[in-house]
Amino acid sequence: MQEYGIIIRPLITEQSVHLANVRGGYSFEVRKSANKAQVKNSIEKMYGVKVDKVRTANRQGKWRRRGKSYGKKASWKKAVVYLKADQHIDLF
Numbered sequence: 511m512q513e514y515g516i517i518i519r520p521l522i523t524e525q526s527v528h529l530a531n532v533r534g535g536y537s538f539e540v541r542k543s544a545n546k547a548q549v550k551n552s553i554e555k556m557y558g559v560k561v562d563k564v565r566t567a568n569r570q571g572k573w574r575r576r577g578k579s580y581g582k583k584a585s586w587k588k589a590v591v592y593l594k595a596d597q598h599i600d601l602f
Contacts, residue, residue, distance in 0.1 A: 516544045516552040520601050521588065533592065536599055540566070540589045549589045559597040565590045 520526075521537040529535040540549055546564040553561055567590075571583040593599070 514552070514556065516541055516548050517556065522601065529590070530598075530601070534562075534595070534598065535590050535592045536601065538589050538591065540587050542568070542585070542587045544587065544589075546589075549591065553591050557599050559599060560594045562592045562594050564592070 518539040518541065521539055523537075526535075526537040529537065536553075538549070538553075544552075544566075546566060549564050549566065550561045553559065553564075567588045569586050569588050571585040573580055573582050575581075
């Protein structure tokens with residue numbers, strides 16, 4: 511799998527900005543089939559930084575309603591990447 515095909519998008523929320531400023535962790539939406547090693551290699555090649563650790567979580571799609579009908583949003587995978595002490599990524 512290509513390095514650029516693993517990372518779908520960075521997650522920019524209040525919580526992720528706070529995590530980046532305080533602990534050096536950056537959140538990304540990644541492919542469901544990606545493992546921690548692939549995410550680590552992809553981030554290191556795309557942004558030129560050294561990754562300390564990666565944590566992943568499978569997020570279940572939420573039920574949504576439109577009128578009488580219900581539907582479910584797609585499930586996705588989230589990865590939080592922690593960098594070495596002297597590293598940072600300019601996302602914001």
